[in-house]
Amino acid sequence: xxxxxxxxxxxxxxxxxxxxxxxxxxxxxxxxxxxxxxxxxxxxxxxxxxxxxxxxxxxxxxxxxxxxxxxxxxxxxxxxxxxxxxxxxxxxxxxxxxxxxxxxxxxxxxxxxxxxxxxxxxxxxxxxxxxxxxxxxxxxxxxxxxxxxxxxxxxxxxxxxxxxxxxxxxxxxxxxxxxxxxxxxxxxxxxxxxxxxxxxxxxxxxxxxxxxxxxxxxxxxxxxxxxxxxxxxxxxxxxxxxxxxxxxxxxxxxxxxxxxxxxxxxxxxxxxxxxxxxxxxxxxxxxxxxxxxxxxxxxxxxxxxxxxxxxxxxxxxxxxxxxxxxxxxxxxxxxxxxxxxxxxxxxxxxxxxxxxxxxxxxxxxxxxxxxxxxxxxxxxxxxxxxxxxxxxxxxxxxxxxxxxxxxx
Ligand SMILES: Cc1ncc(COP(=O)(O)O)c(C=O)c1O
Numbered sequence: 001x002x003x004x005x006x007x008x009x010x011x012x013x014x015x016x017x018x019x020x021x022x023x024x025x026x027x028x029x030x031x032x033x034x035x036x037x038x039x040x041x042x043x044x045x046x047x048x049x050x051x052x053x054x055x056x057x058x059x060x061x062x063x064x065x066x067x068x069x070x071x072x073x074x075x076x077x078x079x080x081x082x083x084x085x086x087x088x089x090x091x092x093x094x095x096x097x098x099x100x101x102x103x104x105x106x107x108x109x110x111x112x113x114x115x116x117x118x119x120x121x122x123x124x125x126x127x128x129x130x131x132x133x134x135x136x137x138x139x140x141x142x143x144x145x146x147x148x149x150x151x152x153x154x155x156x157x158x159x160x161x162x163x164x165x166x167x168x169x170x171x172x173x174x175x176x177x178x179x180x181x182x183x184x185x186x187x188x189x190x191x192x193x194x195x196x197x198x199x200x201x202x203x204x205x206x207x208x209x210x211x212x213x214x215x216x217x218x219x220x221x222x223x224x225x226x227x228x229x230x231x232x233x234x235x236x237x238x239x240x241x242x243x244x245x246x247x248x249x250x251x252x253x254x255x256x257x258x259x260x261x262x263x264x265x266x267x268x269x270x271x272x273x274x275x276x277x278x279x280x281x282x283x284x285x286x287x288x289x290x291x292x293x294x295x296x297x298x299x300x301x302x303x304x305x306x307x308x309x310x311x312x313x314x315x316x317x318x319x320x321x322x323x324x325x326x327x328x329x330x331x332x333x334x335x336x337x338x339x340x341x342x343x344x345x346x347x348x349x350x351x352x353x354x355x356x357x358x359x360x361x362x363x364x365x366x367x368x369x370x371x372x373x374x375x376x377x378x379x380x381x382x383x384x385x386x387x388x389x390x391x392x393x394x395x396x397x398x399x400x401x402x403x404x405x406x407x408x
Pocket of ligand 1: 127219
């Protein structure tokens with residue numbers, strides 16, 4: 001059997017076969033960038049058209065009630081919660097990831113008065129570090145930068161909050177949520193996980209781990225579109241004491257009484273701030289339909305099978321050409337594969353010119369995301385075939401790719 005036929009056989013046996021029919025993928029494109037911006041699911045454009053023309057156009061202001069707009073952050077939050085195996089009423093969806101990180105970081109630190117350190121990893125996504133630095137300035141705290149492989153060594157009784165990205169955006173390496181959360185709790189700190197590269201691709205059990213907070217975007221593996229709102233999770237035990245810094249009227253116990261004094265609502269709605277982004281929330285609501293009936297175990301199995309195949313084919317067909325930065329151990333791998341090469345930018349550009357869309361991360365990383373809902377093993381085989389073509393044809397040496405690299 002040819003290697004491509006073997007890939008087709010894996011697709012035929014996959015529990016997720018046929019799921020890509022839920023997506024509008026442009027013909028001729030192999031999309032390996034769903035870890036940056038997910039593909040467009042069927043139903044999203046139609047839902048947006050309905051919300052705009054019917055709910056807004058005809059229903060006008062009545063739609064806050066008649067179309068249930070006012071409850072959308074909670075309802076969509078509950079759907080995200082179900083996908084992430086979190087209890088109902090613990091997830092709120094409203095603002096960007098950065099704003100959500102700010103709100104949850106401040107709320108967490110305020111739950112640990114007397115402690116003055118936030119621990120982050122050096123490899124964190126920049127916005128997490130920038131926001132944490134601002135929180136530290138605001139609350140008079142200190143940032144402590146941990147090495148990713150030794151985070152536990154940076155924990156002590158001064159630490160209020162440990163904030164880590166579950167799956168590393170550069171390498172795809174994944175933390176052990178149970179172990180790190182337990183260690184943070186041992187020193188009395190709270191734990192916040194950034195799930196941007198987790199949600200929709202990698203199952204995680206925050207409840208068993210006892211994690212306190214989580215934040216994640218919805219425009220990557222959740223496929224809700226550019227700039228779609230992030231979700232915030234707060235463990236129920238913290239709800240009654242949450243004191244978040246952007247306590248606007250939508251988190252008031254009685255927003256429409258327009259009272260002068262602030263009184264926070266009960267529950268996870270305490271994380272709300274202002275008027276929710278209804279169009280973007282509606283897009284996320286529709287995008288989540290693509291996950292209906294999907295077993296998280298099947299999602300993970302497909303993701304690992306795709307990334308295993310990609311790593312194996314790259315190493316077999318291009319031995320010694322790339323350094324595979326992503327861990328081989330399944331327990332330490334998210335849903336992407338990162339390849340290091342000095343010409344990574346030009347290689348990614350040449351692949352994009354062939355219809356294989358990955359991305360580049362400075363200084364030398366070619367990054368490929370494997371969204372298990374819409375990628376097949378045949379896609380993986382074909383993508384590696386193109387990579388071999390690029391390397392053998394030395395297309396990455398062509399001036400147009402080099403020029404583009406120079407202006408990045
Ligand atoms: C781990 C992580 N955190 C945060 C963000 C981005 O935050 P925002 O949605 O506010 O741009 C990203 C974006 O790629 C990310 O990968």
